[in-house]
Amino acid sequence: EDQVTQSPEALRLQEGESSSLNCSYTVSGLRGLFWYRQDPGKGPEFLFTLYSAGEEKEKERLKATLTKKESFLHITAPKPEDSATYLCAVQAAGANSKLTFGKGITLSVRP
Amino acid sequence: DTAVSQTPKYLVTQMGNDKSIKCEQNLGHDTMYWYKQDSKKFLKIMFSYNNKELIINETVPNRFSPKSPDKAHLNLHINSLELGDSAVYFCASSQGTVDQPQHFGDGTRLSIL
Numbered sequence: 001e002d003q004v005t006q007s008p009e010a011l012r013l014q015e016g017e018s019s020s021l022n023c024s025y026t027v028s029g030l031r032g033l034f035w036y037r038q039d040p041g042k043g044p045e046f047l048f049t050l051y052s053a054g055e056e057k058e059k060e061r062l063k064a065t066l067t068k069k070e071s072f073l074h075i076t077a078p079k080p081e082d083s084a085t086y087l088c089a090v091q092a093a094g095a096n097s098k099l100t101f102g103k104g105i106t107l108s109v110r111p
Numbered sequence: 112d113t114a115v116s117q118t119p120k121y122l123v124t125q126m127g128n129d130k131s132i133k134c135e136q137n138l139g140h141d142t143m144y145w146y147k148q149d150s151k152k153f154l155k156i157m158f159s160y161n162n163k164e165l166i167i168n169e170t171v172p173n174r175f176s177p178k179s180p181d182k183a184h185l186n187l188h189i190n191s192l193e194l195g196d197s198a199v200y201f202c203a204s205s206q207g208t209v210d211q212p213q214h215f216g217d218g219t220r221l222s223i224l
Binding site: 044 | 115155156167203
């Protein structure tokens with residue numbers, strides 16, 4: 001069965017203090033790895049899809065990377081508005097394959 | 112302008128009642144989903160429909176019955192509500208079933224008294 005483990009569960013950063021969020025996964029043939037951001041009381045908002053080891057994607061202060069066993073979401077010089085829960089999900093190869101989500105990492109950025 | 116909209120946003124009801132949650136998407140997507148997010152924030156797929164056809168049906172009690180009248184709508188009906196059904200239910204949609212990002216609604220918080 002596909003598994004996704006995210007660490008740490010919670011992370012508190014000072015504004016401007018860069019860090020990385022980890023997503024380890026086990027999947028029978030990776031089709032894609034997805035990163036989402038979820039704000040309190042809202043649905044997950046799509047950030048990135050990564051398809052193969054070595055791939056990187058960037059958006060503003062966020063950069064996502066992928067290896068064969070894990071993905072990192074690097075946050076450079078975070079701002080308070082980056083505070084949210086970041087979810088990682090994997091989709092296995094095969095038709096109509098579901099997304100398997102991790103529990104998420106709650107990031108708090110203090111001004 | 113809301114891409115995926117769910118109603119109601121909050122649902123408070125007694126154990127044993129029957130309730131429905133509605134979902135509509137205006138993105139032109141052909142695939143829709145229902146997820147359950149429990150108190151530990153774990154997001155789990157329940158059902159998925161592609162072009163009104165059920166394609167994913169996870170281990171969910173028979174009390175939960177999805178219905179897709181057309182590609183833009185996916186409703187969830189729950190019979191004989193139990194305490195353990197308390198959670199946030201999210202609807203999502205995507206274009207196709209593979210590789211494509213899913214777009215989520217803002218959830219329906221269901222509380223069983």
